Amino acid sequence: MIGKKVAYVKSQGQSRKHHCHWPGCEVQCPPAMWGCKSHWYRLPRDIRANIWAAYRPGQEINGTPNRSYVEAARAAQDWIKSQPKDLLGEIL
Numbered sequence: 001m002i003g004k005k006v007a008y009v010k011s012q013g014q015s016r017k018h019h020c021h022w023p024g025c026e027v028q029c030p031p032a033m034w035g036c037k038s039h040w041y042r043l044p045r046d047i048r049a050n051i052w053a054a055y056r057p058g059q060e061i062n063g064t065p066n067r068s069y070v071e072a073a074r075a076a077q078d079w080i081k082s083q084p085k086d087l088l089g090e091i092l
């Protein structure tokens with residue numbers, strides 16, 4: 001149930017230092033979240049959907065993201081790297 005996950009993630013606070021996974025972004029965001037709001041929404045919808053689908057509540061606490069989450073997160077990084085440099089400069 002994605003709605004439950006969304007509610008869980010939204011209820012999580014900044015329990016420890018954790019910054020956005022967008023390269024170069026140092027905005028702090030709750031460990032349950034992938035990144036800051038503006039960068040999260042820069043990701044294509046399907047990549048965000050994959051991250052949501054793979055995310056298991058609590059993985060950020062015990063530090064053991066499952067394989068599909070790791071793959072979804074890597075796909076996000078690959079997508080970012082595949083973007084034209086000038087575009088990245090604009091949105092970094």
Ligand SMILES: [Zn+2]
Nearest residue numbers: 020025036039
């Ligand atoms: Zn960010």
